[in-house]
Amino acid sequence: MREITPGMGRDNMAVTLPGSKSYSHRLLIAAALAEGESRITGLLRSEDTLLTRDALRAFGAVIEDDGEAMVVTGTGGRFQACAEPIYLANSGTSMRLLTGIAALGQGETVLTGTKRMGERPIEDLLVAMRQAGTPAQCVNPTQCPPVKVTGGHFEGGKVTLDCRISSQFLSSLLLAGPYAPKGIEVTVAGELVSRPYVEITLDIMARFGIEVTHDDFQVFRVAPNQSYKPGTYHCEPDGSNASYFWAAAAVTGKSVKVMNVTKKSRQGDVGLVDVLEKMGCTVTHEDDGTTVTGGELSAVTVDMALMPDVVPTLAVVAAHAKGTTVIENVAHLREKECDRLGCVAVELRKMGIDAVAKESSLEITGGTLTGSEVETYDDHRMAMSFSVAGLTTPGVRILDPGCVKKSFPSYWDVFDSLQ
Numbered sequence: 001m002r003e004i005t006p007g008m009g010r011d012n013m014a015v016t017l018p019g020s021k022s023y024s025h026r027l028l029i030a031a032a033l034a035e036g037e038s039r040i041t042g043l044l045r046s047e048d049t050l051l052t053r054d055a056l057r058a059f060g061a062v063i064e065d066d067g068e069a070m071v072v073t074g075t076g077g078r079f080q081a082c083a084e085p086i087y088l089a090n091s092g093t094s095m096r097l098l099t100g101i102a103a104l105g106q107g108e109t110v111l112t113g114t115k116r117m118g119e120r121p122i123e124d125l126l127v128a129m130r131q132a133g134t135p136a137q138c139v140n141p142t143q144c145p146p147v148k149v150t151g152g153h154f155e156g157g158k159v160t161l162d163c164r165i166s167s168q169f170l171s172s173l174l175l176a177g178p179y180a181p182k183g184i185e186v187t188v189a190g191e192l193v194s195r196p197y198v199e200i201t202l203d204i205m206a207r208f209g210i211e212v213t214h215d216d217f218q219v220f221r222v223a224p225n226q227s228y229k230p231g232t233y234h235c236e237p238d239g240s241n242a243s244y245f246w247a248a249a250a251v252t253g254k255s256v257k258v259m260n261v262t263k264k265s266r267q268g269d270v271g272l273v274d275v276l277e278k279m280g281c282t283v284t285h286e287d288d289g290t291t292v293t294g295g296e297l298s299a300v301t302v303d304m305a306l307m308p309d310v311v312p313t314l315a316v317v318a319a320h321a322k323g324t325t326v327i328e329n330v331a332h333l334r335e336k337e338c339d340r341l342g343c344v345a346v347e348l349r350k351m352g353i354d355a356v357a358k359e360s361s362l363e364i365t366g367g368t369l370t371g372s373e374v375e376t377y378d379d380h381r382m383a384m385s386f387s388v389a390g391l392t393t394p395g396v397r398i399l400d401p402g403c404v405k406k407s408f409p410s411y412w413d414v415f416d417s418l419q
């Protein structure tokens with residue numbers, strides 16, 4: 001348990017954050033798919049990204065960490081069979097991206113995780129993988145992991161993919177696509193949620209020399225006979241984790257600059273600053289970072305389908321704003337580390353805030369918060385978001401604060417530097 005001390009130390013602060021989780025997963029995967037040696041700096045070393053690293057080692061990539069860079073000797077896409085199941089805890093990105101990549105393995109690969117991972121759907125990806133020739137099934141009749149993938153049959157060709165639950169399914173097929181004998185053509189069925197994460201995938205593939213074309217994010221084509229090029233790469237800081245520091249400024253009225261996170265990034269979550277601006281904050285964009293200065297906060301109605309991971313952050317800011325904020329089009333948040341619509345609403349109500357989780361939206365009426373013991377549901381984003389409420393409200397106690405290790409092991413040190 002960790003009790004948050006209200007207040008911030010100075011009026012203007014700057015924070016520097018570790019690497020982007022989404023970019024780190026992809027940089028490691030692309031380097032493991034390349035033939036030869038890549039050197040990657042700025043990578044996030046957190047529970048989830050290290051699970052991806054270890055899985056890639058099990059597939060045959062050699063990955064060494066000299067403290068500054070990870071040096072990856074890739075496999076050229078020829079993965080070895082894994083006798084042991086690959087354990088991926090509750091890292092959805094690892095599970096979904098590596099399931100597609102496992103099609104490149106020789107023989108059977110089983111990918112498994114925590115109890116919660118066993119409740120996070122993956123069948124839509126497996127349906128598409130089977131269309132591309134790869135035998136792939138859920139081990140239990142749950143539509144969720146563990147999954148079993150039989151490598152060595154990945155033909156590629158035309159597949160249809162339902163992307164209403166997760167964009168990670170599409171990223172997965174695209175990353176594996178260049179090594180399918182027929183390449184891959186993916187037609188997106190249903191709304192593509194979380195599209196910016198697909199843009200991150202395309203960015204990394206382009207940087208590693210892979211061409212992907214698409215018709216306005218509806219049909220994606222990856223030609224065969226392309227290969228990932230090894231090289232020297234750098235990972236930018238994490239835009240989702242920047243949200244807690246911008247939110248800290250928003251609710252306290254102070255200024256916080258997050259270094260080297262800017263609107264030029266393809267990380268969609270940086271778009272949170274536009275929402276904060278609409279709510280009454282002042283946002284300053286500079287080449288070396290983005291500053292939020294808090295102001296009189298008022299409610300907004302906003303579609304957050306493209307920015308799922310910063311919804312808990314926005315919810316905590318909305319609890320401090322005048323009026324009712326409506327966060328729309330976020331049904332997919334129910335499939336994350338916890339049911340982020342239900343759990344955010346429960347924890348805000350415990351603090352005396354009127355919060356209602358609907359089927360695909362969240363409504364929060366700002367008011368006076370009271371301190372409470374915050375359940376974090378083994379969800380890093382619950383812990384980090386609600387810590388922000390503790391800056392304005394005495395008695396906020398975060399249970400299991402160590403769960404931040406999933407994406408940001410040094411979170412509490414950086415958070416404490418605000419005080």
Ligand SMILES: O=C(O)C1=C[C@@H](OP(=O)(O)O)[C@@H](O)[C@H](O)C1
Nearest residue numbers: 022093166167168194197308309
């Ligand atoms: O591909 C990625 O790196 C991610 C995609 C998003 O998931 P969904 O596409 O399932 O919404 C996001 O929530 C997750 O934290 C990271």
Ligand SMILES: C=C(OP(=O)(O)O)C(=O)O
Nearest residue numbers: 090091092093094309336
């Ligand atoms: C949903 C998240 O991650 P993942 O899907 O990788 O578990 C997250 O970091 O908020």
